[in-house]
Amino acid sequence: MNDAAACRRDGPNRRLALAAACAVSALMIAARPAEAQPAGSAPSTSPPGDAPEAAAIPDLSGTWFPDYCIPDGQTCPFDIDALELTPRAIEFMSSFDEAISPKYDCVPATIPSIVADPYAWQIRQRSNRVEFHYEKDDVVRVVWVDGRRHPPPGERYVLGHSIGWYEGDTLVVETANFPYDPIGLDDMTPLPTSTRKTVIERYRREGDRLILDMTVEDELYLAAPAEAHFEWALTDIEMLPYECDLETARQPLRFLPD
């Protein structure tokens, strides 16, 4: 049995080391573009199930560098004080044990945190998918634009499963099938998300700027949807590898206050 099958079969109460391995395996599955798909499928211009519309595909391709919500005094990705959190979320935050955060085992940041990180990323538009290549954590995120639907609820991925379609000049991305994540909304504050998290991203381009409006919903931790806005500038800088070092990642835990 491979790691992926083991990850799907195991329940949520797994040791952190196995959880990290499962998450990485699931991420690799999500990143593999070689899944079966309708032959000759063109990028979808409507949500799954709707009648497709003929339309030009906006060019969002390129390397993008954050030009908004970077070190300037703002908190990213959300204004924490403006979030409407459930009592469950507030209680979780008040008793959070920093040591359990998956990032200390090099588990990649999920959405929206990875979107807000101050690093470059690339968009590559293909006929049946759009690839998001992030410097942070060396993540490759695949958005399927061939009209497919999300997999069954038993399949979960650290960065969720993304499907997308074009609406005029906008790429709309819907992501679901997330696992429970103790830092799933914000890996710095930290803010958790449950298996009910869904994320809608709307990407559009204005000249050499990429603009994103994002909505995160999670009825267990958010009393109202969380909204965020990001902007990037087109750049020609070279993408660099991240290559998280496990020993270095765990180093700060030795300095946690007693």
Place this chain on the structure above:
Amino acid sequence: MAYVSRRHALPRVAVLGALALASVAAAHHSQQPFFRMDENIELTGTVVRFEFKNPHPIIHLDVADESGGLVRWEIEGPTALYLRRNGWSADSLVPGDRITVRGAPPKKEGAHAMAGREVVKSDGTRLRLYAEDARRVLDP
């Protein structure tokens, strides 16, 4: 000089007081569980090792304490990816470099760790660990 661990001896630390570093603190609040980000201290010592890795490069620094012994400090920085884009490399610091480093002190009592903000080498070169502009290179 023999390395002497004097866990409870005070290193030669300059306390620079609480500084209004809201912008830096907000940007790097991943260190808040471990460091007092609204404070700043200064250490002078000798580089023993410089680990230039992600997620956090670490400067291993031997600092003389008040009794004349050496205390090993670990200075944590932002990601190597971030630093590389701001002019750093794995060779920016080498063993034997005499440096002064400023940053946030640890929350854990007795810990010899710092969230580094700036390094000043013996030749006066300043290496910022956090630039206000993420794209800015080293100061000339």
